[in-house]
Amino acid sequence: MLTLRHKEDSSGFNVSPSHTHLGFSETLGPVTAEEARILEKLDFSRLPRHIAVIMDGNGRWAQKRHLPRVAGHRAGTQSARMAIETCARLHIEALTLYAFSVENWRRPKTEIEFLMQLLREYLRKEMPLLQRNNIRMRFLGRPDELPEAVQRDTREAVEATSNNTGMVLCIALNYGGRAEIVDAMNAILAERNGHSSSPVTEEQLARHLYTGNLPDPDLLIRTSGEMRVSNFLLWQIAYAEIFVTETLWPDFNRARLLESLLDYQKRERRYGAIAAPPASVAR
Numbered sequence: 001m002l003t004l005r006h007k008e009d010s011s012g013f014n015v016s017p018s019h020t021h022l023g024f025s026e027t028l029g030p031v032t033a034e035e036a037r038i039l040e041k042l043d044f045s046r047l048p049r050h051i052a053v054i055m056d057g058n059g060r061w062a063q064k065r066h067l068p069r070v071a072g073h074r075a076g077t078q079s080a081r082m083a084i085e086t087c088a089r090l091h092i093e094a095l096t097l098y099a100f101s102v103e104n105w106r107r108p109k110t111e112i113e114f115l116m117q118l119l120r121e122y123l124r125k126e127m128p129l130l131q132r133n134n135i136r137m138r139f140l141g142r143p144d145e146l147p148e149a150v151q152r153d154t155r156e157a158v159e160a161t162s163n164n165t166g167m168v169l170c171i172a173l174n175y176g177g178r179a180e181i182v183d184a185m186n187a188i189l190a191e192r193n194g195h196s197s198s199p200v201t202e203e204q205l206a207r208h209l210y211t212g213n214l215p216d217p218d219l220l221i222r223t224s225g226e227m228r229v230s231n232f233l234l235w236q237i238a239y240a241e242i243f244v245t246e247t248l249w250p251d252f253n254r255a256r257l258l259e260s261l262l263d264y265q266k267r268e269r270r271y272g273a274i275a276a277p278p279a280s281v282a283r
């Protein structure tokens with residue numbers, strides 16, 4: 001839980017012109033005045049358990065700067081780093097990042113190869129950050145269709161972080177929501193081996209998804225303004241709150257992430273029920 005030690009301005013944070021510190025500096029480290037204003041309004045007891053992110057807009061970010069698309073992907077890794085570290089420090093249980101979809105094989109070969117290399121480089125470079133933050137890694141998707149070297153590196157990253165006990169970081173890689181449901185059904189059929197004809201239940205199907213025992217995402221963030229779900233976690237986002245921002249993924253900084261959490265907390269989650277009556281009526 002965050003406790004604020006310094007109360008030196010109206011925001012409740014010890015704000016210096018550029019940076020400020022939370023009471024628990026190990027929690028978020030130095031925060032900007034803008035972040036401090038958002039943090040002041042956040043209720044740390046009502047954070048989402050699982051956040052899923054469609055990191056979109058890398059190509060457009062690069063295009064705006066007359067850079068090759070791949071420069072956008074490289075810049076996007078900085079936002080991924082920020083999101084991973086911030087969520088881990090806020091004790092979010094799970095963060096899922098959509099890195100490569102089953103549809104992304106339709107992109108130019110050079111871009112695909114760059115993305116695969118970038119991921120491998122990322123896993124190597126960011127391992128200390130993952131370990132320092134007690135993060136467990138998981139990959140969602142069909143591994144068999146990935147290049148051998150990527151399969152090996154992802155297996156090793158899962159193995160190297162398997163004893164960690166903090167946030168679960170899922171990277172959706174060669175991921176498709178429909179493929180995931182098909183894979184879950186086939187896994188159930190294989191388990192039954194023709195011996196059972198009892199109906200498949202929702203609980204059983206959910207258990208066989210790539211996300212297995214993780215809670216469903218409470219919050220789905222999509223950057224770059226597109227209003228689509230893009231075959232992402234189709235089953236799991238049934239009741240997720242959706243936050244779409246115009247910000248392109250490489251520009252999605254910590255203030256924007258905290259803002260999405262604040263927006264989430266303003267939503268009334270009803271799961272198909274009716275709104276809770278005011279206390280006076282409920283009596």
Ligand code: FPP
Pocket residue numbers: 055056057058059060061073074076077080097098099100104115118119122171224249
């Ligand atoms: C979508 O932007 C982004 C991707 C398909 C790849 C996302 C990958 C990264 C951010 C880097 C690697 C990730 C990790 C977890 C290390 P786009 O290319 O579709 O952008 P556009 O819609 O503007 O063209």
